[in-house]
Amino acid sequence: MNARSHAIFPRVNRAGWFDTLRVLTAVVAPTVAKGIIIRRPTMERLAERQGFDRTAVEQMQRLRNKYGPAPLLLPIPLRPQLLILDPADVATVLQSSPEPFAAATTEMHAALVHFEPKNVLISSDSRRAELRPAHEHALAAADRLHPYAMHFKNIVDEEFLQVLNLPRELDWPAFSQAWFRIVRRIVLGQRARNDVTLTETLNELRGRANWAFAAPVDQRKLARFHDQVGRYLREPEKYSLVNRFPRGDELAPENQVAQWLFAFDAAGIAVMRTLALLACHVSYWGKAVEEAIGGDLDRPFTRSCLLEVLRLWPTTPAILRQLTKDIQSGDRVIARGTGVIIFVPFFHRDPALLYANRMEPSIWGQNDALPAAGLVPFSAGPVICPAHNLVPTIASLAVGTFLSAAEIVLLHPSLDVANLPGTLNHYGIRLKLIARRREK
Ligand code: HEM
Structure with a gap:
């Protein structure tokens, strides 16, 4: 097919060497250093202290001001990348995935191969067509x-009410222990509740995945992890997520479920941050408490609060794509294999948005993606996170369990609600829980 038939971008600009280097050092390096697959606590703390995330957004703005909103080609030797700078192009790229914008990029493959080499995200088009449904x-x-x-909801209530029964501060270690019990029960069933080893093995593999190309795959550990997951798949429990996954080995189910177990970490981080944020927004707090006490399973307002947390501090800061064919742009041909980077915080924190650095749940309405505005915490289009409904449901139930049982005070960090920070290090959040007396 003629490359001219794919005039997706009318124009593409080319960055100079110095600007390319600035993107690598101020945007790519800090994002990678914080840990793409599992967050590194020391780097997260450093990013918070040094304001790396704000600086990255400022660098991106500088580039847009200098070169204009058309995609910017970074001429990185061997791995050229197109940096998306216009929300309209975010929508185009995501809508035109996985063809010609494949989600299975070289970088993503290098990372995920450590714990889920046959996962949908890094599969060919034909394989994706089997796995995605x-x-x-x-x-x-x-x-x-x-x-x-x-x-x-019952699982979330049971596990978190135990945490609430202990009068103390809630920090990430305490929260995450309960959270991963919830995750194992939801994904694998009741008998996985205390299988801490499974989560630990996955975390070790995720630690290697952070190094992507730079670390060899630990084949023995990978096999052990898949074997551990396989035990739950063979006799799936009723009402577990694995129970709804088609039986049989053809879809490499361990590789698919690994993504679920991994990605629930981000959902937990978002729940902890939502509690912290609501604790310093009295009126939003009141509305979320009303929903929690109301008892409906669908909690639109709390869902919007979670989406705001994911807008302000996206847990997937970069959505990556790779061109499956040459595309023509003006008199330039962008070669097949070129990477495409959507650096999400650049759009989510665009200073032109009145609410860039504060919480504004109303922007979401009934949506969980606003691609035309570049607001895509779960991505958008055919590759959108398939848990884009499930995560807000479970997260809003989790937030509700705390809100209906306790008053919450944010002990650390102190947040300026009119100018929220670029980084909110979840490892450092400390909440004081004051159990509310139940009315007779
Ligand atoms: C805060 C929580 C989460 C966020 C923000 C999130 C966001 C995302 C994003 C941005 C992608 C990439 C989509 C793309 O490249 O266009 C993705 C992919 C995916 N997510 Fe999530 N996710 C979350 C939690 C989960 C959970 C809990 C599950 C499963 C239970 C899950 C399952 C998946 C799967 C299977 C994919 C690959 C989809 C594909 O390649 O077609 N995610 N997610």
Whole structure:
């Protein structure tokens, strides 16, 4: 097919060497250093202290001002990348995925191969066509409420009410222990509740995945991890997510479920941050408490609060693509294999937005993606996170469990609600829980 038939971008600009280097040092390096697959606590703390995330957004703005909003080609030797600078192009790229913008990029492959080498995200187009529907079915991607939502609420309540019964501060270690019990029960079933080893093995593999190309795959550990997951898959428990995944080995289910177990970490981080943010927004707090006490499983306002947290501090800061064919742009041909980078915080924190650095739940309405405005915490289009409905449901139930049982004071860090920071290090959040007396 003629490259001219793919005039997706009418114009592409080319960055100079110095600007390319600035992007690598001020945008790419800090994002990678914080840990793409599992966050590194020391780097997260450093980013918070040094304001790396704000600086990255400022660098991106500088580039847009200098070169204009058209995609910017970074001429990195061997790995040229197109940097998206216009929200309209965010929508185009995501809508035109996985063809010609494949999600299976070289970088993504190098990272995910450490713990899920056959996952949908790094699969060929034809394989994706088989795998994607299985994820969508299991996670009930199209349904606002997952069919097991009531069961999930009971799990969330049971685990977090135990945390709430202990009068103390809530920090990340305490929160995450309970959170991963919830995750194992939701994904794998009740008998996985205390399988801490499974989570630890996955975390070790994720630690290697952070190094991508720079670390060899630990094949023995990978096999052990898949074997551990396989035990739950062979006899799936009723009302677990694995129970909704098609039976049989053809879809490499361990590789698919690994992504679920991994990605629930981000959802936990977002829940912790939502609690912190609500604790310093009295009126939003009141509305979220009303929803929690109301008892409906669908909690639109709390969902919007979670989306705001994911807008302000996206847990997937970079959405990556790779061109599957040459594309023509003006008199330039962008070669097949060129990478495409959507650096999400640049759009989510665009200073032109009145609400760039504060919480504004109303912007979401009934949506969980606003691609035309570049607001895509779960991405958008055909590759959108298939848990884009499931995560807000479970997260809003989790937030509700705390809100309906306790007053929450944010002990650390102190947040300026009119100018929220670029980084909110979840490892450092400390909340004081004051159990509310139940009315008789
Ligand atoms: C805060 C929580 C989460 C966020 C913000 C999030 C966001 C994302 C994003 C941005 C992508 C990449 C999409 C793209 O490249 O266009 C993705 C992919 C994916 N996510 Fe999530 N995710 C979260 C949690 C989860 C959970 C809990 C699950 C499963 C239970 C999940 C399952 C997946 C799968 C299977 C993919 C690959 C989709 C594909 O390649 O077609 N995610 N997610």
